[in-house]
Amino acid sequence: MENLLLIFDAVGIFVFAISGALAAVRSGMDLFGIMALSLMPAIGGGTLRDLVLDQPVFWVEGTTPIYIAFAAAGLTFFFSRHLAGKRLTWLTWADAIGLALFCVVGAEKALDVTGSMLIATMMGVVTGAAGGIIRDIICNEIPLVMKKGEIYATATFLGAGSFCLLIHFDVPGPMALWLAMGAAFLARAGGILKGWTLPEALH
Numbered sequence: 001m002e003n004l005l006l007i008f009d010a011v012g013i014f015v016f017a018i019s020g021a022l023a024a025v026r027s028g029m030d031l032f033g034i035m036a037l038s039l040m041p042a043i044g045g046g047t048l049r050d051l052v053l054d055q056p057v058f059w060v061e062g063t064t065p066i067y068i069a070f071a072a073a074g075l076t077f078f079f080s081r082h083l084a085g086k087r088l089t090w091l092t093w094a095d096a097i098g099l100a101l102f103c104v105v106g107a108e109k110a111l112d113v114t115g116s117m118l119i120a121t122m123m124g125v126v127t128g129a130a131g132g133i134i135r136d137i138i139c140n141e142i143p144l145v146m147k148k149g150e151i152y153a154t155a156t157f158l159g160a161g162s163f164c165l166l167i168h169f170d171v172p173g174p175m176a177l178w179l180a181m182g183a184a185f186l187a188r189a190g191g192i193l194k195g196w197t198l199p200e201a202l203h
Contacts, residue, residue, distance in 0.1 A: 001173035005108060008101045008177065010068055016041040016098030017069035020135045021076035022091040027139045031077055037138060038073035039066070041098065044131030049106050049123045053113050092192060095132055095144070099156055100185035103128030104177055107160035117164040124160020128184070129153050151191030154198060159184025 017038040024037035043059050043066070050057045059065040080087065106127025111120035129145050129152065136143040145152045163180035167173070190196040 001177070004174050004177055005105060008181070009065075009105050012098045012101035012105060013042045013065050013068045014072045015094045016102065016131060017072035018076050019091050019094040019098060019132070020069075021073040022080070022087050022094065023135050023139050023141075025076065025080045026087050026091070034077050035070060035073045037135060038069050038076070040134040040138060041095070041131035042069040042072070044134045045102055045127040045129065046106065046131075048130050049110065049127045052126070053110060053123065055109075055113060096155075096185060096188040096192065099128045099132070099152070099188060100159055100181045102131075103156040103159040103184050104163045104180045107163045107180075108173075108177070111164060111167065117161075117168060120164050121157065121160045124163070125153060125156045128156035128159065151187055151196050151198070155184045155187040155191070158187050 020038040020041045021034045024034040027033075029037065046058050046065075103124040107120045107124030109127075110123035111117065114120065132152075133143040133145055144150055159180045162183050163176055166176035166179060171179070187196070
């Protein structure tokens with residue numbers, strides 16, 4: 001399970017960094033801006049999670065996440081011209097994949113540290129959603145999580161919560177990771193492709 005968590009974390013950092021870099025390109029930022037903004041979704045949520053849990057910040061303990069994010073930013077910088085007209089689509093899907101991966105990685109770490117399903121679910125949501133919020137605010141855009149009808153934070157809650165429940169019912173760790181990640185991604189994908197929304201209060 002530890003190796004799978006490392007893979008999930010690395011892939012999540014990579015695709016979230018791509019989403020940040022694409023957002024920077026769409027905003028007309030230069031190479032420095034692209035590199036800097038790639039870090040926001042890649043490490044922002046995990047940093048907040050570690051600070052709240054009073055744990056060593058993951059990218060300070062080992063700098064590999066920074067190099068992964070910069071590699072993703074560099075690739076985006078060089079190939080972004082080929083994505084002209086499709087950058088928002090690529091950003092949206094990179095964000096969806098990163099969200100699904102990070103919410104279960106965050107939940108697993110918090111569950112291991114605290115043993116609380118509630119706290120683990122909350123930290124999964126933070127890990128999956130906070131970095132994207134920072135990215136969008138820097139780009140002067142309404143964060144996806146705040147947009148009316150978006151299945152975004154709900155997807156992270158579903159992924160993190162289902163992971164905790166699966167572990168509680170003794171589902172093997174790797175299977176729990178895959179199932180929870182899949183649930184989060186499908187929920188977000190449904191929102192993107194099918195317009196799934198949560199019900200609103202009656203006026």
